[in-house]
Amino acid sequence: MTATVFSIANQKGGSGKTTLAMNLAAGLSGRGRTLVVDADPQGSAVQWSGMAPERRPFPVPVIALGDNLASEIQRFRRDYDFIVVDCPPSLETERTNKAMLASDRVLVPVLPSPVDLWASMRLARAIEQIRPIRPGLEACLVVNQLEPRSALSRAMQEALAEFEIPALASPIRRRAVYRNVAIEGRSVFCLGRQGDAAKAEIAAIIEEITGP
Numbered sequence: 001m002t003a004t005v006f007s008i009a010n011q012k013g014g015s016g017k018t019t020l021a022m023n024l025a026a027g028l029s030g031r032g033r034t035l036v037v038d039a040d041p042q043g044s045a046v047q048w049s050g051m052a053p054e055r056r057p058f059p060v061p062v063i064a065l066g067d068n069l070a071s072e073i074q075r076f077r078r079d080y081d082f083i084v085v086d087c088p089p090s091l092e093t094e095r096t097n098k099a100m101l102a103s104d105r106v107l108v109p110v111l112p113s114p115v116d117l118w119a120s121m122r123l124a125r126a127i128e129q130i131r132p133i134r135p136g137l138e139a140c141l142v143v144n145q146l147e148p149r150s151a152l153s154r155a156m157q158e159a160l161a162e163f164e165i166p167a168l169a170s171p172i173r174r175r176a177v178y179r180n181v182a183i184e185g186r187s188v189f190c191l192g193r194q195g196d197a198a199k200a201e202i203a204a205i206i207e208e209i210t211g212p
Helices: 017-028 044-050 069-076 094-101 114-118 121-130 154-162 176-184 193-210
Strands: 004-008 034-038 062-064 082-086 105-110 138-143
Touching: 004 017, 004 094, 017 034, 017 044, 017 082, 017 105, 017 176, 017 193, 034 044, 034 069, 044 062, 069 082, 069 094, 094 121, 105 121, 114 154, 138 193, 176 193
Parallel strands: 004 082, 004 105, 034 062, 034 082, 105 138
Antiparallel strands: none
């Protein structure tokens, strides 16, 4: 059995790619051997894991890969059950395309506004261009930083309905704990009761993308 590979991609910076990648990987580690591949030249995932104290390292290994991304991911498939790839915030680099070509599913975090959703249109077109080469590649939107006391606006709901990529039913709400764990090199799964709501959000996403 080889690993299931998830690429976290959006050409727009600030969408929460690394936050989703790191917490998703931590949650997946409860289901099997998990690896994070940092394909972003900025190295945000590596920096995140590097903030963890030695006595409590980040729960999954995080490695940086660049030019040989696709072939290296294929090599690691034999050793892991899940691989999460944090892609660069740009479509001007070949790394995102290489990651998607080596993936089973692409998760696209988007902020809860039509403007941010429209900014992701180029990525949707890139995914469609890759599908003939990578048959079976699935993609879905993940609404990120939704205000805790607000639902999606009517305009956002209409934009989601017209978008080429379906949205997961489970959003990620705007919570301070997501920012705090990044500073501490941890995930929400390392927190006590204060992280329960965030853990439930990530767990719900995992259920949607992997099944029970």
